[in-house]
Amino acid sequence: MHKTLVRRLITLIFFTLAIAMNCSGDEFPWVQRILFQDSITWIRTNEGLYKIIQRKNETITWSKEIEGAGDIYIDSKNTIWAADFGNGLYINKDGKWSLIQNDTVKYVSNIFEFDSDIFIWASLNNKMTYLKWDNGKWKETTALNRNFKKWQMAKQGVKDLYFDKKRNSWLIFFGFGSDKIEVNNVTIKAPPGELIQHHDVDVNGAPWILTTNGWFFSYNNGQWVKRNRIINPVQSSSLRFWVKSDEEFWVGGYAYVAYFANNQWIELSFLTPQAEHEGPEEADTDVSVSDTKMYKWGIINDNDGYSNLRRSPDGKSEVIAKILSDFQFKYYPDNNADWWLIETERGTKGYLHKSRVQGL
Numbered sequence: 001m002h003k004t005l006v007r008r009l010i011t012l013i014f015f016t017l018a019i020a021m022n023c024s025g026d027e028f029p030w031v032q033r034i035l036f037q038d039s040i041t042w043i044r045t046n047e048g049l050y051k052i053i054q055r056k057n058e059t060i061t062w063s064k065e066i067e068g069a070g071d072i073y074i075d076s077k078n079t080i081w082a083a084d085f086g087n088g089l090y091i092n093k094d095g096k097w098s099l100i101q102n103d104t105v106k107y108v109s110n111i112f113e114f115d116s117d118i119f120i121w122a123s124l125n126n127k128m129t130y131l132k133w134d135n136g137k138w139k140e141t142t143a144l145n146r147n148f149k150k151w152q153m154a155k156q157g158v159k160d161l162y163f164d165k166k167r168n169s170w171l172i173f174f175g176f177g178s179d180k181i182e183v184n185n186v187t188i189k190a191p192p193g194e195l196i197q198h199h200d201v202d203v204n205g206a207p208w209i210l211t212t213n214g215w216f217f218s219y220n221n222g223q224w225v226k227r228n229r230i231i232n233p234v235q236s237s238s239l240r241f242w243v244k245s246d247e248e249f250w251v252g253g254y255a256y257v258a259y260f261a262n263n264q265w266i267e268l269s270f271l272t273p274q275a276e277h278e279g280p281e282e283a284d285t286d287v288s289v290s291d292t293k294m295y296k297w298g299i300i301n302d303n304d305g306y307s308n309l310r311r312s313p314d315g316k317s318e319v320i321a322k323i324l325s326d327f328q329f330k331y332y333p334d335n336n337a338d339w340w341l342i343e344t345e346r347g348t349k350g351y352l353h354k355s356r357v358q359g360l
Contacts, residue, residue, distance in 0.1 A: 029045045029046065029047055029254070029255045030045055030046045030253070030254055030255070031043060031044070031045055031240065031252025031253060031256070031257060032044045032045060032046060032069070032071075032252075033071070033072055033242070034242040034250045034252055034257075035072060035073075035074050035242070036242075036244045037074055037078065037080075039053060039054055039055070040052065040053055041053075041054065041244075041250070042072060042074070042080070043252065043257060044069075044070075044071075044072045044082070045069070046069040047067070047068075047069060048064050048065070048066060048067050048068065048069075049064070049065045049066045049068075049072065049082055049090075050062055050063070050064055050065065051063050051064075051065050052268070060268065062268075065097070066082060066084065066090055066097065067084070068084030068085065068086075068087055069084070069085055070082065070083030070084050070085040070108060071083045071108065071109065071110050071111050072111070073111035073112060073113070073118075075113050075118055076113060076116060079091065079092065079093050080092035081111045081118065083105070083108035083109075083111060083120075084099075085107060085108065085109075085322070086106060086107065086322075087101065087106065088100050088101035088102070088105055088106065089105040089108055089120075103124070104122065104124060104131065104138045105120070105122065105138065106122075106123075107122055107123035107306075108120050108121070108122045109121050109122060109123070109128070109306065117132055117133065117134075118132070118133040119131065119132050119133070119141075120133075120138065124140065130142070173196070173199050174196075176196075176197060176198075176299065177195050177196070177197075177212065178190075178195065178196050179194075179195055179196065180196075181196065181199060181207055181209070183207060183219075188207070188219060190209065190211065190224075191211070191215075191217055191224045191226075193213075194209075194211040194212070194213055194215065194217075195211060195212045195213075196209045196210075196211060196212075197209075197210045197211055197212045197239070197240075198210045198239070198240040198241055200241060200242050200243045200249075201243070202218065202243045202245070202246060203243075203245065206218060206219055206220060207219045208227075208241075208243050208249070209224075210230075210239065210240070210241050210251075214229050214230040215227075215228075215229055216228050216229070216230075216241070216249065218246075227249075228260055230251065239251045239252065239253045239256075240252055240253070244259075247261065247262075248260065248261040295330045295331060295332050295343070296330070296331055296332075296333060296359050297329070297330060297331075297359070298329055298330070298331040298342075298357045298358060298359050299329075299358050299359075300323050300356060300357075300358070301355070301356055301357060301358035302323075302356050306322045306323055307322070307323045307352055307353075307356040308321075308322060308323075308352075309321040309322065309323055309342060309350035309351070309352060310339075310350055310351045310352075311350060311351070312351060313337065313338070313339030313351045314339070314351075315353070317351075320350050321348065321350060323342075323352065323356075329342050329343065330342070330343040331343070331352070331357050331359075333354070333357075333359075337354070338353060338354055339351045339352065339353055339354065340352055340353075340354050340357055342357075
């Protein structure tokens with residue numbers, strides 16, 4: 001990971017691929033984020049954090065470091081911060097993990113660095129707020145509002161915001177299926193006939209995109225350069241990607257990880273779908289979904305970064321799960337109702353208010 005590049009999402013309106021999930025670790029493994037630290041590749045899934053080591057003899061070893069789901073960030077001092085949403089915040093210094101558990105860090109949605117300071121975007125006292133790491137404590141701050149809130153107000157439809165602190169450059173992403181990105185107030189249209197599925201920036205701050213047609217492009221000298229195509233077309237609609245170098249990039253999806261290096265794709269098999277439980281899960285509702293009822297694919301539409309999945313179509317009913325970032329889900333629209341049925345890839349069902357659902 002390049003020490004001067006902030007490779008993190010600062011979510012003003014959180015990245016919108018979402019699926020209802022528990023944080024219990026028994027969901028279908030889904031890759032949320034991949035980060036690079038020298039010879040180590042860190043893979044964050046909805047059920048744990050994996051450490052992948054690539055050795056010079058090309059052998060690859062892996063280990064599961066921590067349980068839980070949430071964001072991960074590696075700062076400029078090589079410290080690793082990993083949120084376990086609903087539980088706490090892990091910190092790794094010099095290879096040793098420690099866990100902070102209190103109400104302040106129980107619901108951390110994002111971790112990022114700005115001007116050499118570490119910030120989190122978290123739920124505190126039932127509201128989302130910025131907190132700054134200051135002398136070993138998290139303190140609520142408004143210092144970031146003047147830097148970031150203007151993008152939320154001025155840029156309609158902004159989904160992701162990348163900041164490269166060395167070059168003071170901004171990269172703005174307008175969501176799944178958009179036909180443009182924006183870099184330093186300059187709008188860059190996607191290649192002809194392509195729509196953007198996911199994006200990243202390389203160590204030089206240049207934007208990369210994965211299109212809905214399965215092609216990777218990098219932007220250099222004012223033009224898009226076609227790189228390669230995804231290896232697994234079955235996985236294409238769920239894939240996200242991360243750039244390690246100009247010649248190596250990784251993709252992740254449902255129980256799937258692969259990387260492109262030395263002009264070839266290599267698939268890793270350490271992630272496998274976990275077995276379904278026999279009988280109903282705690283998060284299941286009593287609602288049955290007819291196979292003939294029309295469903296659509298949707299994503300979350302919530303500035304807080306998560307929405308509550310409820311057992312009944314009522315804002316006062318039991319919250320059975322939280323819909324977090326990085327997943328998509330089935331929904332069953334009903335023009336005569338305010339609450340719509342949601343069904344995860346794994347079959348867990350609940351209700352979301354229709355205002356929180358955005359169709360793909």
